[in-house]
Amino acid sequence: MRIKVTTLSALFIGCALLLLGSMSAYSDKYYSERDQIRARLESLPNVEVMDISGRKELFNFDVRRAALRLVDRPGSIIELEVPALGVLEDSDYILLSRIGRWKLGSCGERETEAVDTTTGKPRMFKTAYGYGHINIGSAGPATSQIPFTIRNIKDIISHYSELESLFEKWPQLDCKGEPITRHDNVVTFYLQEGS
Numbered sequence: 001m002r003i004k005v006t007t008l009s010a011l012f013i014g015c016a017l018l019l020l021g022s023m024s025a026y027s028d029k030y031y032s033e034r035d036q037i038r039a040r041l042e043s044l045p046n047v048e049v050m051d052i053s054g055r056k057e058l059f060n061f062d063v064r065r066a067a068l069r070l071v072d073r074p075g076s077i078i079e080l081e082v083p084a085l086g087v088l089e090d091s092d093y094i095l096l097s098r099i100g101r102w103k104l105g106s107c108g109e110r111e112t113e114a115v116d117t118t119t120g121k122p123r124m125f126k127t128a129y130g131y132g133h134i135n136i137g138s139a140g141p142a143t144s145q146i147p148f149t150i151r152n153i154k155d156i157i158s159h160y161s162e163l164e165s166l167f168e169k170w171p172q173l174d175c176k177g178e179p180i181t182r183h184d185n186v187v188t189f190y191l192q193e194g195s
Helices: 002-030 032-042 153-158 160-168
Strands: 047-056 061-070 078-081 095-099 102-115 122-131 186-192
Touching: 032 047, 032 061, 078 153, 095 160, 102 160, 153 160
Parallel strands: 102 186
Antiparallel strands: 047 061, 061 078, 078 095, 095 102, 102 122
């Protein structure tokens, strides 16, 4: 019995050491995307990184949001959702969730195929959706309403004042595209997919 306990203990300790060694090897890579994004943002002139947040996954830290400010503009803030490294270069998808005092959101309806529970047959349903950002990149539905091209974070920084005043005058629409009264500093943009 004593041999079995000692063997099991040694086996357990060996597995624990192997697991700790594996975790140590991954620890340098775990935050690598976050650290690369931070370094790239900090390399931009006149930019201070306020926060980079995300969620912990099994093998990496999944970056979900970056907040920064312009050093020469007190009160300035730019928040990007899912700021992949591509946004720091050129991207068709730039998800802006805040600029200055304006918190941005979008909502809409889309056709979704699902099985009708009464007939068991596929059917198209309208489903509502909402996001805590607006895609201001070239693939975004808001692009036609922005009088300049946004390809990357440098474009947002260089057009900061123009974007801030653009969203101040932005038409406020609910998720059905009907005008609504603006509530404080929240801007909602209605997105319509399809025709």
